[in-house]
Amino acid sequence: MERISSGNQVIDRILMGGFPAQSINIIMGEPGSGKTIFAEQLAFGRPDGRPALYLTTVSEPLAKIVTYLQEYTFADPAHIGTRVIYESLAGLLTEEPERLVDSLMSLIKQHRPGIIVIDSFKAMAELIPDRARWRRILHDMAGVLTAYDAASFWIGEYTADMVSTLPEFAVADGVLELTRQQSGTRDDRYLRVIKLRGSDFLAGYHFFRIKQDGLEVFVRVVTPDAPEVYAPIAERLASGVNGLDEMIDAGWLRGTSTIVMGPSGAGKTALGLHFLREGVAQGEPGLLVNFQENPTQLARIIESWGWQPDQLIGPGQLDILYTSPVELQIDSIVTEVFRRVERGRVRRLVIDALGDLERSARDSSRYRDYLYTLNQYMAARGVTTMFTLETPDRHESGGGSAREISPMSDNLLLLGMQLDGELRRTIRVLKSRGSAHDGSRRQLRISPSGLVVDRSVASP
Amino acid sequence: MTASSPSGTGPDGTGRAGAAALILVIERDPHVRALERFFLEDAGYTVEFCDGGDSVIARARSVRPIIVVTEILIPGMDGLSVCRALKADPATESILVLVFSVLAAEDRAREAGADGFLRKPVNETLLIGAVERLLADGAQEGPPRGTN
Numbered sequence: 001m002e003r004i005s006s007g008n009q010v011i012d013r014i015l016m017g018g019f020p021a022q023s024i025n026i027i028m029g030e031p032g033s034g035k036t037i038f039a040e041q042l043a044f045g046r047p048d049g050r051p052a053l054y055l056t057t058v059s060e061p062l063a064k065i066v067t068y069l070q071e072y073t074f075a076d077p078a079h080i081g082t083r084v085i086y087e088s089l090a091g092l093l094t095e096e097p098e099r100l101v102d103s104l105m106s107l108i109k110q111h112r113p114g115i116i117v118i119d120s121f122k123a124m125a126e127l128i129p130d131r132a133r134w135r136r137i138l139h140d141m142a143g144v145l146t147a148y149d150a151a152s153f154w155i156g157e158y159t160a161d162m163v164s165t166l167p168e169f170a171v172a173d174g175v176l177e178l179t180r181q182q183s184g185t186r187d188d189r190y191l192r193v194i195k196l197r198g199s200d201f202l203a204g205y206h207f208f209r210i211k212q213d214g215l216e217v218f219v220r221v222v223t224p225d226a227p228e229v230y231a232p233i234a235e236r237l238a239s240g241v242n243g244l245d246e247m248i249d250a251g252w253l254r255g256t257s258t259i260v261m262g263p264s265g266a267g268k269t270a271l272g273l274h275f276l277r278e279g280v281a282q283g284e285p286g287l288l289v290n291f292q293e294n295p296t297q298l299a300r301i302i303e304s305w306g307w308q309p310d311q312l313i314g315p316g317q318l319d320i321l322y323t324s325p326v327e328l329q330i331d332s333i334v335t336e337v338f339r340r341v342e343r344g345r346v347r348r349l350v351i352d353a354l355g356d357l358e359r360s361a362r363d364s365s366r367y368r369d370y371l372y373t374l375n376q377y378m379a380a381r382g383v384t385t386m387f388t389l390e391t392p393d394r395h396e397s398g399g400g401s402a403r404e405i406s407p408m409s410d411n412l413l414l415l416g417m418q419l420d421g422e423l424r425r426t427i428r429v430l431k432s433r434g435s436a437h438d439g440s441r442r443q444l445r446i447s448p449s450g451l452v453v454d455r456s457v458a459s460p
Numbered sequence: 461m462t463a464s465s466p467s468g469t470g471p472d473g474t475g476r477a478g479a480a481a482l483i484l485v486i487e488r489d490p491h492v493r494a495l496e497r498f499f500l501e502d503a504g505y506t507v508e509f510c511d512g513g514d515s516v517i518a519r520a521r522s523v524r525p526i527i528v529v530t531e532i533l534i535p536g537m538d539g540l541s542v543c544r545a546l547k548a549d550p551a552t553e554s555i556l557v558l559v560f561s562v563l564a565a566e567d568r569a570r571e572a573g574a575d576g577f578l579r580k581p582v583n584e585t586l587l588i589g590a591v592e593r594l595l596a597d598g599a600q601e602g603p604p605r606g607t608n
Contacts, residue, residue, distance in 0.1 A: 022581050105491070105494060105495075108495075109495075109498050112584055140491075143489070143490075143491045144491045146491075146581065147489060147491035147492040147494075147495055147580075147581055147582055148491070148495055148581055148582055149581040149582055149583035149586075150581075
């Protein structure tokens with residue numbers, strides 16, 4: 001099947017290569033959801049010779065659309081009137097709606113467009129309240145657009161309940177919905193393909209942002225149908241924590257994942273940083289995904305152990321991806337993690353902390369999907385991963401969330417805090433898949449030069 | 461004239477001397493007809509339509525078009541049968557036939573004797589290109605095998 005690009009590489013991936021070349025598509029969504037920007041990016045992104053014909057109706061004045069359009073970097077004003085031709089149907093619609101199809105045919109003959117956008121199609125239908133008359137016009141219009149070799153895009157403020165009732169949805173080959181969903185005090189935008197006749201597509205809600213260069217879309221992370229096949233690696237990796245490796249059979253197995261659970265202040269972030277620092281010392285690039293400590297706070301922590309941030313952080317060493325938990329959106333983070341792991345040839349990854357990631361997911365089952373996918377992806381690439389997970393109390397208790405996700409990890413470390421006169425931190429290896437391990441409780445000390453696990457067994 | 465010229469006579473003397481070359485089109489979709497007429501006439505050809513397959517043989521004998529462009533799905537005799545009938549008749553066998561269909565039927569069109577096949581929808585560049593290629597190929601093959 002021949003396809004045309006949407007003008008956006010990620011949307012093309014979601015559509016399995018783009019829109020079918022000769023198709024009628026409805027782009028639906030509430031006001032402000034990004035429909036017009038989507039259509040304009042598509043119109044201006046055409047690489048071939050035939051122009052895009054952008055027909056406005058009675059929703060927004062043409063001058064307003066063109067004025068706001070120029071705020072976006074993808075819209076070169078020099079292309080207006082040549083590669084993208086704007087025409088208004090407003091006068092015709094209010095005075096002679098019966099001539100709509102003839103007018104469309106005339107515009108096709110005049111401009112020979114490769115794509116045709118009608119914005120707003122829904123507003124146009126509303127001007128013709130006689131349903132039988134509108135159906136005749138719609139039928140003829142679909143006839144013209146099927147006869148002529150172009151992809152058409154009908155933009156409208158349609159809602160989900162209209163998909164099964166309005167005749168234009170029966171005519172359409174593709175239906176793409178843009179939505180806004182509240183997430184805390186923030187509105188998140190999602191793109192969803194409802195229908196794409198004759199073609200498969202990546203189903204579900206795909207997060208997107210509107211930026212100066214158009215829509216930035218993140219493909220919904222999906223669980224692979226079957227786990228990737230890879231050979232386990234027997235190599236052991238030093239944890240970077242003095243005394244810990246002897247509890248885990250001389251270190252973590254490469255490509256495995258570890259969950260470090262414990263209350264706030266128990267040393268989870270410190271354990272992750274030691275693991276990454278040891279990797280840098282061994283020539284293994286690392287990535288720290290951090291939702292709590294901003295770069296300044298993190299530099300302060302690193303300096304407190306006598307380490308030099310500029311000797312640790314940098315290309316080929318430690319990469320830091322910091323996102324405020326307030327702005328966290330799980331699809332965009334996971335996509336960015338994949339991108340940085342590939343780009344930076346990352347061998348050690350720490351995500352601090354899972355609780356922030358869980359709160360950013362739309363539901364708990366999707367959260368587990370993300371973790372499973374992350375684990376599979378990293379294991380198949382030999383990336384050794386550590387997740388931190390804050391537990392609700394300072395005793396050795398994982399909590400409900402930990403019980404749900406711990407089966408996904410190869411190793412489970414539990415940190416505790418005891419307040420009996422003085423603060424004592426403890427560490428236990430609860431699980432280390434495929435490794436002999438010492439499950440006793442040991443004392444974990446934070447010394448001026450970093451973490452140390454004592455050899456003696458700590459009392460409960 | 462050159463083979464791809466839209467004016468004058470065709471490779472076998474078909475068409476109208478001194479006038480734009482005639483293309484006979486069999487198509488029932490009014491929107492496709494409108495676009496075919498516009499693009500072909502814009503390229504310099506004269507276009508005449510037949511309502512269905514049953515009348516096309518007699519009309520082709522009568523007006524001697526340079527090319528017959530036919531859809532497969534037409535009223536009466538289907539487009540492939542039209543193609544066979546034109547190629548079986550010594551009076552019309554040299555008329556070039558372009559099957560222009562919504563169906564993916566290139567092999568069937570070739571088996572029926574069509575000189576060219578093009579899949580819908582109407583794309584100006586592809587349609588005019590197909591017509592010009594047929595005319596160029598027809599000119600290279602030399603004089604017609606039969607005339608009326």
